[in-house]
Amino acid sequence: MPKRGKKQGGGDSGEEPEVPEPEAKKNKKEGAKGAKEKAVEGPILYQDPPDKLASPGGKRYTLKVTSWNVDGLRAWFKKKGLEWVREEGPDVLCLQETKCAEKLLPPEIRDMPEYPHKYWACSDDKEGYSGVALLSKTEPLNVTYGIGEEEHDKEGRVITAEFPSHFLVTAYVPNAGRGLVRLEYRQQWDIAFRAYLKGLDARKPLILCGDLNVAHKEIDLKNPKGNKKSAGFTPQEREGFGELLAAGFLDTFRHLYPDTPYAYTFWTYMMNARAKNVGWRLDYFLVSQSLQGAVCDSKIRNQVMGSDHCPITLYVAL
Amino acid sequence: MPKRGKKQGGGDSGEEPEVPEPEAKKNKKEGAKGAKEKAVEGPILYQDPPDKLASPGGKRYTLKVTSWNVDGLRAWFKKKGLEWVREEGPDVLCLQETKCAEKLLPPEIRDMPEYPHKYWACSDDKEGYSGVALLSKTEPLNVTYGIGEEEHDKEGRVITAEFPSHFLVTAYVPNAGRGLVRLEYRQQWDIAFRAYLKGLDARKPLILCGDLNVAHKEIDLKNPKGNKKSAGFTPQEREGFGELLAAGFLDTFRHLYPDTPYAYTFWTYMMNARAKNVGWRLDYFLVSQSLQGAVCDSKIRNQVMGSDHCPITLYVAL
């Protein structure tokens, strides 16, 4: 294999073969030029609708959670990610792929007064790998790290905060890797993680957020055809996600917007994918079935820069 | 030892204890304020005098050579180093620390028409380490790589070009390393390299240029007191240089400017050393004694940016 080839051949995330798009004219075009057959289409963008702040039952939200895979907290911080968070003002902020030991955190976030309660997890072995964080305005009753299984808890991937009415879990699910080198492990993870969540759900309603590293259905990524063997869209990972839903959880965004395409939360930095909206929906808010009626909105802040993922925000009326 | 301390304690290059400087007022100061005892002195800069284009005997130069440790050719290229070279227009350009395999060279330099004759050396083992280059307007009679000793020729440190009237050797001498871990090897190198140069010199006059990784005397670095145990200013390295001169070579800059202080060619990127001119003279043009009368000038282009070393230029009338 080449050491640093520009292209790797088929299958990589972000590739976009020239498949004609069915709804090509839905979005903005340059002007109303008489479009010939091979007219150059603008990229198919996605505009998140205005936030709904009340539940279907008319109850105003009582909890706002933002989740963001920051792809390196220190770089994200330099790119003003935290300033956007201040404007968004969630009650709880969950971050994934922080890639930063606690002692190396920028003081501005380590000491951030808006979130007096901060919890950091990082990889035991590899410095600068993985890592998640949970910052809260109110103090949780209890906070735990990992999923209670030795072999899955070495990489700082899960934090669980217990609140009076619910659990909040943030996760950075293992990537299956280039060449799917870690797909087997990922399947083990999916089983263990699902069992963990079921256990929590049996005790209290649960909100799960984070980078689940899977696009569930074809609608959840730009190029499903070319990515059936890519990490994040293998049948195994998609089925894992299906089983999670079957275990009693709701994909809040897809529940509210069952047929909305082009709504992605991740774009590879390569090939200018983000400008072309060649993306994947990898970041989710899942909630216990019992919370279905409490969900006000599930947002994708896809205009917000600072990482190869965008932030997502959930409003719930608990 | 700390993993990433800001300071390492004494001995590192670039450190500047507050020794009162004898000629503190030689150079430009802010204004003519009545200077109190602890007045803040501006840094002691160095201004290279105008180029002398003729030899003491009145002969105009026939060869102009520029040498530059570029500290990574690709980064240097992005910083427009080559544009300065085009203005300088030497007949031969010698580069050290290219850190670049030939196949990864920027095409603009790989194909540069001004220098039809280009020679590249790089480290056999470690990619992106060491490496030198020699580019010439005229074609050498012969070009060789290394010094003819297996154990010293694995790191792409020497290129020798034979011209009708002289040899031109460019070298990147091994750094003795933090904690002097490679000082022993450096001493072996010095012996072997000196023998190599003597062999050439017995055949034809010789010009040696490059990063010799030693500051010869106290005048050749800003902080001699604090660096007696630092790589580049140990007694062993300084004596090695002395023996090279004793073998029949002339330090052209020091020959022309025997008492000029603050003339440096390297400044660590750390601690803002270059702005304060806390530097070292590590880059040299040495010539065979027989060429003494041919030397027109030996310049230090210390205003030129693009690396932690500045370029140097030699004019000779051969």
Next chain:
DNA sequence: CTTGATACG
């Protein structure tokens, strides 16, 4: 501090 190689995504 800055370069480049490497791992990972």
Next chain:
DNA sequence: CGTAGCAAG
């Protein structure tokens, strides 16, 4: 492409 760590200077 971009973020980390690392080795080297």
